[in-house]
Amino acid sequence: xxxxxxxxxxxxxxxxxxxxxxxxxxxxxxxxxxxxxxxxxxxxxxxxxxxxxxxxxxxxxxxxxxxxxxxxxxxxxxxxxxxxxxxxxxxxxxxxxxx
Amino acid sequence: xxxxxxxxxxxxxxxxxxxxxxxxxxxxxxxxxxxxxxxxxxxxxxxxxxxxxxxxxxxxxxxxxxxxxxxxxxxxxxxxxxxxxxxxxxxxxxxxxxx
DNA sequence: TTGGTATTTCGCCAAACACCGAAATAATAG
DNA sequence: CTATTATTTCGGTGTTTGGCGAAATACCAA
Numbered sequence: 001x002x003x004x005x006x007x008x009x010x011x012x013x014x015x016x017x018x019x020x021x022x023x024x025x026x027x028x029x030x031x032x033x034x035x036x037x038x039x040x041x042x043x044x045x046x047x048x049x050x051x052x053x054x055x056x057x058x059x060x061x062x063x064x065x066x067x068x069x070x071x072x073x074x075x076x077x078x079x080x081x082x083x084x085x086x087x088x089x090x091x092x093x094x095x096x097x098x099x
Numbered sequence: 100x101x102x103x104x105x106x107x108x109x110x111x112x113x114x115x116x117x118x119x120x121x122x123x124x125x126x127x128x129x130x131x132x133x134x135x136x137x138x139x140x141x142x143x144x145x146x147x148x149x150x151x152x153x154x155x156x157x158x159x160x161x162x163x164x165x166x167x168x169x170x171x172x173x174x175x176x177x178x179x180x181x182x183x184x185x186x187x188x189x190x191x192x193x194x195x196x197x198x
Numbered sequence: 199t200t201g202g203t204a205t206t207t208c209g210c211c212a213a214a215c216a217c218c219g220a221a222a223t224a225a226t227a228g
Numbered sequence: 229c230t231a232t233t234a235t236t237t238c239g240g241t242g243t244t245t246g247g248c249g250a251a252a253t254a255c256c257a258a
Binding site: 199200201202203204205206207208209210211212213214215216217218219220221222223224225226227228 | 229230231232233234235236237238239240241242243244245246247248249250251252253254255256257258
Binding site: 002005006008009011014017018021067069071072075076079081082083084 | 101104105107108110113116117120166168170171174175178180181182183
């Protein structure tokens with residue numbers, strides 16, 4: 001969870017996710033959409049991979065990145081943990097765990 | 100939006116939100132729940148305030164913090180921006196704005 | 199094997215972040 | 229006015245982050 005929120009904290013990474021939502025893109029294609037060096041983008045891909053927010057596949061030298069949409073459920077459910085409307089029935093107040 | 104995601108990126112701040120979800124707490128009460136100095140906590144309160152994630156009211160020298168639950172809607176709707184299931188009907192691909 | 203293309207990893211640097219203790223501010227009581 | 233309590237602001241330190249270019253890796257084609 002922590003890695004997901006950390007990954008979402010950067011505007012460039014959120015923009016990458018938004019682009020990938022449309023369709024998958026190679027690392028090179030993505031680098032054409034951002035005014036950042038390829039090495040910098042590659043770093044962002046690593047963060048997004050570590051958070052399991054993107055998936056990828058290699059064909060030849062080209063790496064295709066695509067969104068892992070299933071993570072969405074997980075994020076929203078954790079947001080309910082802070083903001084949901086019926087605290088006592090959904091979580092144990094004492095626990096205060098950080099998963 | 101950026102400030103909200105930045106605020107959520109820190110585990111301590113997420114824990115503060117989770118505590119505040121139960122009921123409002125004063126700064127002092129909160130400081131008893133965390134092994135951090137009051138000045139550090141105060142810094143976290145500032146970040147959460149800037150993101151509009153918490154509200155507060157003063158009575159005497161005591162400051163009561165409470166969760167701003169209305170922000171939840173906003174965060175989820177932005178998450179749909181990345182992860183929602185029907186991209187072309189919900190957003191303009193060309194826009195790529197960061198609000 | 200040599201060369202070219204796609205991408206990542208490696209140092210490096212500056213800015214941002216999380217933390218602390220001490221000093222400052224603010225309200226209240228005596 | 230002085231003391232006490234609650235909280236924040238300030239100045240400092242160590243760590244993490246985001247950026248870059250150069251070097252390394254990987255694959256393919258000639």
